[in-house]
Amino acid sequence: MGLIHYYNISHAEVFVFDNFLIKQVKEGVTIDLEETQELRQILKKHFKGKNMAYISNRVTSYSVNPLVCKEVEKMSNLVAIAIIPNDLKMRQSAEFEKQFFNKPFEIFNNLTDAINWVEKIVLNN
Template sequence: MRASLTLNFCDMSIYDNYLVVVMHEGINVLPEHNEILIEVANEYFKNQAFVYITHRINSYSVDPQIYFETAKIENLKGFAVVSNDYKAKSNAEVEKMFFNKPFGIFSELNEAVDWANELVNQ
């Protein structure tokens, strides 16, 4: 792990090819949260491809419009959702329609990590 960040709405673990984000319980993820993602991308992944992995341990909501802005991050190669919860996976299927880059849905974090590494190394 390269870095670990604790923010008022999430915890981020930053690795070489990806970052893993765990949103806090009850958060409503809004487009303005993208500003922080852009800052992290610029600081830790400048001129380097990476994948965003959201590990959905807690219950929270996402404004699907957020994906239009997230997809504009040039070096973001993909987005992964990790959850064992049926509802979270169903929501991710809807969210996927708003994102024009590779979008994976996984049950286990290690599956998402493998996918992220493959995507970045293509």
């Protein structure tokens, strides 16, 4: 892994690596289309013209507008999404969100397994 970039944006902490990013949303936030625009700016800066994966490390409780899922899916260089839920309710939410994606989308119990999976997906695309 190369250099890691860190962003503390309005709704989340974002850790950017060579082939993927890890996003940890802040407690009580509702992710809507506005928050997606903030993330798009980071993606343009670090992943313009190259494939990448998104890891959602769900360490806090928050909600996601399902319409955001369709917007995120439109990102042509996004090739995979990994979710690491912190509890059963978060896992059920991730299972629901999975229905809205037509790209590789998996749920993991830990960050290491998620990183290994997304690295394989990005390298094979």
